Amino acid sequence: MKLSLSRKLFLYFLIVILFSLSTVGIFTYLKSSAAIDKQVERYISTVIENAGAQTDQQLETFERVSNSILSQQSVKRFLDMDPSDSYEYYRFANGIRQDVFQKIFITYPTQIHMIYILGEHGRSIFDQNQSFSSLTVDPTNRYEELKAKTPDNGEIAILNTAMMNGERVVTIARKIRGYTSYAVKGILAIELNESQLATLWNNVDLGENGFFFILDSEGSIVYAPAAGTRSELAKTDLGKRIATGENTRFIEKMNGKNMLIVSHKSTYSGWSLAVSMPLDELREPISGIRSTTVTVGLVTLAIALFLAFRFGNSIVRPIRTLKNGMRETEKGNWISIESKQRDDEIGGLIHSYNLMVSRLSHMIERVYDTELSSQKTKLQLQEIELERHKAEFQALQLQINPHFLYNTLETINCYAIVQDSDEISEMVEAMAFMLRYSIQTNLEEVTLANELNHVRNYMIIQKHRIGHDFEIEVASPPSLLLSGMVRLTLQPIVENIFQHAFADGFEAKHFIRIDTCLEEGELLVIVEDNGVGMTEEKLARLRRRLDRNRLVEVETASGGRRSGIGLVNVHRRIQMVYGDAFGLRIDSSLGEGTRIVLRMPHEVRSLTKPELAVVLKQELA
Template sequence: MRGKTLSRQIFSNFLIVIVLSLVSVGAFSYVQSSKALDGQVKQYMEQMIDSANYQTDSYLQAYELLSNAFSSNSDVRAFMEIKPDDSYEYYEYSEKIKEFARISVISVVTLYKQLNMIYAVGQHGRSVIYENQNLLNFDPVLVKEKYDYLIKMTPADGKIALLNMSIREVDQGSVVTMARKVRGPSYGDANRGVVAIEIKLDELAKTWDRVSLGKKGFFFIVDDAGNYIYPRSMSERKPQDELSSHVLASGNQTFIYKYNDEERMFVSRKSGYSDWNLVASMPVDELRRPANTIRTTTISVGLITLVIALWLASRFGRSIIAPIRWLKDSMRETEKGNWQYIDESGRTDEIGGLIHSYNLMVTRLSDMIERVYEAELDQQKNALELGETKLERQRAEYQSLQLQINPHFLYNTLETINCYAIVQDSAEITEMVEAMAFMLRYSVQTNLEEITVANELNHVRNYMIVLQHRTGKEFEIDVAIPPNLLLEQMVRLTLQPLIENIFQHAFPDGVEPHHFIRINAKKENGLFQVFVEDNGVGIKPERLAELRKKLEENRLAEPEENGTKQRGGIGLMNVHRRIQMVFGEAYGLSVDSEWGSGTCLTMTMPEKARPKIRG
């Protein structure tokens, strides 16, 4: 199966980079702009509602001043206690109230055209109603019905109550009533009546109509009881329906609600004065229309940019691939032995440099092959001449190997020296020769693993005999191995090199009476360990670190920097590696030492496991 061509790879990489860049930039721009636009629209709606809320409270507070002046008037309060059937008192106080209205209220009515009427109703059933500078009389039954409702809905402490009602049916739904209870002439008396001001919503709505919410947006007011105050079209809805319940539950929070099968955003603000909830609503689709426009524009621009970028990428790829294809075709011809050169004129870029290098390579290869042919011919001639010489050399080396002294000759020679020593009655020579013979026989055996701790200790004993005769000094090794561990298996020729290493390095100034070498062993946690400890000079920290590093790297003994082999026989490294070759990488030799205090060498092997040579 053919792999992707270089042109396809370049085109694919360009496509991936361009698409990722456009998608990431477009997505990030769309998300951020959408969030910013949503935030701006929400902020705009909140500002409009806050402004309408502030102006509404200002209007209502002005009417509260008018209500305070009217309800605190002594004639109004005295009117609340007249006898129901006393026409004279009714006429007298009506005239006084009218006079008060002319003096005090006319100017206020002129300033606030939203005023529909002001009326005072007593519990005796008589009322005074002022409308457009006129005093009206109402049916006592109707006044009694409205009075009972006002008494029920207004607080007993004299605070203002805003009610969605009117004493005239024709004004129902088009006005809002500001009512408060009024006491009699004595402030200690109980409430005697109600003073109410009806405010035209149409006039007040001019303030609310300034809330611009687009074609499908609308504004409405809900009181704390769930009644719709404004607009009149919504006053026909039942109080405390699902929409008003959401408004009352949200408080001053923005929420999304499906209204008339359309998902809309509602921004609510509760008036601190009137306890009305002023709500602005706009469709979510209309709110997100600018973001959708940005998304459409981004996608369109991105697609156009993608097409242009891919066209440029295609041209760029072809400009790179064309000369590479020339090189490829020329190399195929070169493989066939046809030295083909490429015209490099007019190219000064990296491709031109590559073509120049190719032409230079072809020239040099052509020259080199000619030289190789010539050298091959010369080599074949020389091979014929050297063939006989090599055969003769191999025969000489074979004969030299055959003439090497074998171990049996050495055993026989040592036995002969021993016989001479017996004849000469020299016990020292006899002991030394016998020890050397045992060591030689033990060393040349090829079986590495089938020995015991006792075998290794015997080899160490023979080594000490030879060493004492060589140095003329007696030295005993302290063997503290428990008897039950003497038949444990270990690797051949691992204990004696450690002893030899101690004599060569631990006691540089010679063996003193206080010096000791101790051999011990133990079995623990499935491991069999043999310890060789001395109280010599120890190992310097830097040398100890180097030695441990070599043990970790499983390196065999290497020449020192001066070119000589390490002292101490085959060396600690070879002992470590040979244990691993027999038992595995998890075992081997470890070194613990403290400079000036001595060294402890530990051989770790498996417990009661018959070792196997690793392949």
């Protein structure tokens, strides 16, 4: 019996779930592993607490030894003696060494390294298990150190410093009072061999790379098994972190290994006893179980992936076939799908798709023919519109004022005949720049700096035509000189001012000002003059011509001058490049002058090297 798609889905999901449940064993193992880790930590904590208890017991023994020394009257009388009496000092020193110190050395021959009494009066008594001369030691610094570190109430202080530098000892020190006074008169110190105390700590089995170390209340190292371990601990702030806590446990990276640190602070000595053991050694007993669990998990995963792959293929293969057929349909190839006969839902879907393709192919052919005919008509209209725009562009380039060019050439000729001067060279150079700039047909890809330079060349020629200088005031921020513009828009406006605003001649009061600014993301180029201006009727007529948004033919007014053609065509050229929302805005009053604003979107364009040189020349000027 053939299975439906829903039954196949149920069967494969059941198999995947059964194999997924088998992976629960992995999480069970992880919890068991964590429980074993905690058990190991408890064992280490117990070991370290026992070692700490033995250490405290040993230190308490030597505290009792110090009590026995303090009970001797000879010790207290020594502290009250006259320090200048050398005989009395000699008698006390020999008596205390023989009757007190030597008995203690006999009782503890290996544990004690040195015993000494430091008097406040400057006299001291030293003794140790081997010959020692008090004359070779200056106890002043040691006395001040112990005085600062021992409590005034007579309790002991346990230190890891020694009288002789380089000695590895543990010092038990306490303050001593005199025989006749309750005031502190000196300090008793017993230095214990660290090696003897280490026997208490080295009996703990910490594995191959584990070690035991002790820190004092300030985090300094009291004991470490080797010099390398001491230096490694000193490089880190591990000591301070352990000393500031109570019973702590954390993981620290040392010598490239993750170490488990377990510490315990002694209430008696204030020391922190710590054990450091590599995590990999702690978890070595369960590594075999971990490997087995990982292997079983991987096998389970592989089986589950295999079944999932088979299940996915049974679904995805026919869907992929449908997808490929749809891709061919997108390309316009209406091809039916050929596949094995299926009785499930996907088989019915493929059959419905083939039926849809056969019906739609006929409809698409009819729609395609209709659309093709429509596109041909649109293409023809676009070609006509493109030709119209090309014609308008060419007409714009041909509308450069030939009268101006002819008068300029005639003026150059007159200069050449009448006088031999540099004016001819200046005018020819300016004329060459203007012609080269004017004959380019691309309306875009020019900047405000290019247009200002074109106006400058025009003014060079105009200066020689009118016979005196006429300066145009340009107030443009340097940051706007690279703003994009339409070619041949600024110079025709200036020329229009000379033809109409100053038609009756130039006077000293006349001026032309070019200003630029940004307003709501638009570049505004403002050209102002104080010429004759326009009447309201003439201004209204000019504005209507601008509103028509059309290029106009040449119209000649009285005197052979063009009547507003330059302004209208500049307005239309800006609209051709940037859209109908931009162009010219004109305000004028009769007898007061005219204000023309060129509105364009603000965009910055890069300059070529010659164009950049022109901008720099204008800035220096």
